[in-house]
Amino acid sequence: GESVGLHLPTLSVQEGDNSIINCAYSNSASDYFIWYKQESGKGPQFIIDIRSNMDKRQGQRVTVLLNKTVKHLSLQIAATQPGDSAVYFCADRSGGSYIPTFGRGTSLIVHP
Amino acid sequence: NAGVTQTPKFRILKIGQSMTLQCAQDMNHNYMYWYRQDPGMGLKLIYYSVGAGITDKGEVPNGYNVSRSTTEDFPLRLELAAPSQTSVYFCASSWTSGNTGELFFGEGSRLTVL
Secondary structure, eight states: OOSEEOSOSEEEEETTSOEEEEEEEOOTTEEEEEEEEEOTTSOOEEEEEEETTOSEEEOSSEEEEEETTTTEEEEEESSOOGGGOEEEEEEEEETTOOOOEEOOOEEEEEEO | OOOEEEEOSEEEEOTTOOEEEEEEESSOOSEEEEEEEOTTOOEEEEEEEEETTEEEEOSOOTTEEEOOSSSSBOOEEESSOOGGGOEEEEEEEEOSSSSOOOOEEOOOEEEEEO
16 A cells, blocks of 8 residues: 555645645655656656755755655745656655555645 | 656547557656646546666556656557546656655646547
8 A cells, every 4th residue: 555645635726825735655765756747748857856864955945854754845936937847656665666646646836 | 957758648449449648748857757647636646657678567567557767758658448447647757866756747638438
């Protein structure tokens, strides 16, 4: 079964607000996590990743936070733009495997 | 670089027909994957390959077959199409060295079985 799942299927925000997309995982052996963005009609695209020896990683307008104590991962998008509207997936890997497991995804809707 | 190229983009099959979804990558990646994505769901792994000549089952392999005769190509074969195989299929590839485990995805192949 899935080791990774998301708390909410849909998140609606206003343009310019910050967005937070959450992800819970159950596999204690998970040591690598990735966020992907999937725009309508396209394949998923890599956004940012984090290893289990870190608790925070920042990219351009995005930050990923990892809380291993409660097995929780979040993706924060600063100053959300209409172009950020998409489905966001978290994925994890464990134990030296290169095969990621994907959650169901959260649909982010950005209102102008 | 074209990245990961999938063909066809759309296909309608009748029950019992067979077809092959083509996937090619030009990044010299060793790992390749086939996922299916049903509406409102995540990605389910069908098959994967760690290199030419080596393939392994994923989570949902029944009804599918794959081959990996070259590093570049990883076709997915449906032998007897069933309505349950109506889905969007994504091929992906990755490189297993370096600092990231990023998968590079194709644009998808939308299959309808009637």
